[in-house]
Amino acid sequence: MAASMDNASAAPASDAASQISAASGENGPQMQYSVDLNPAVMGGLPVPPKSDEQKMIERGMESCAFKSVLACVGGFVLGGAFGVFTAGIDTNVGFDPKDPLRTPTAREVLKDMGQRGMSYAKNFAVIGAMFSCTECIIESHRGVSDWKNAVYSGCVTGGAIGFRAGLKAGVLGCGGFAAFSAAIEYYLR
Structure with a gap:
């Protein structure tokens, strides 16, 4: 009885897989993504499309x-x-x-x-x-776009500013600005 249920549930899955493989052709599955979602369909207020100037x-x-x-x-x-x-x-x-x-x-x-x-x-x-x-x-x-960008940027900025006073100051500036940027990103995100 359990074997007949497994075969019954496997049949629709294999039919769906064969339809996908037939539709996809030789290059694999073709996926389409849409960036313009209609807010009215999603329950939001409709927004007019953006002009080229916008x-x-x-x-x-x-x-x-x-x-x-x-x-x-x-x-x-x-x-x-x-x-x-x-x-x-x-x-x-x-x-x-x-x-x-x-x-x-x-x-x-x-x-x-x-x-x-x-x-x-x-x-x-x-x-x-x-x-x-x-x-x-x-x-x-x-x-x-994550917190690492701010840390790397803080290190570059602090290092460039501190490097005018020497290598040690550049390394300390890099570490200080990176730590400050990490703290700011942690509390703002």
Whole structure:
């Protein structure tokens, strides 16, 4: 009785296998993938198809150049704000080392705050652009979007920045930036 059930269940499976092998031809099974899913069929709201201009803008926004410029501008703004903030809480801003007893004017304090803000802004912009560009290049090369891209990019960025001070500083910069990138990726994902 069990043998007859096995034969009965094997018959439809063998028929399906023979249909697949007959349809696939000599080159193996032909699979078709669709990237344009109809949301109305899946229970979502229907979305009109994207125009060529929208697709072009999306490709541009996903390019490494755009991501690097965006990170550069964002780093500049964030670095400037951070520099002005740290200058605002620094008690030595505006003081002249030659005459420490003289009280600085508001103009001198604002000038020092602006200089520190600009210095931080430039540094953050360069680091942001380097990190974003290397991460995008690594992601494009690997073809995978995961946490390893940020770690590799952190190592390259930190190593390049630290290498200006020597090999040991480059290795420490690589390790430090890679560890920081891994921690950020762990908490953000």
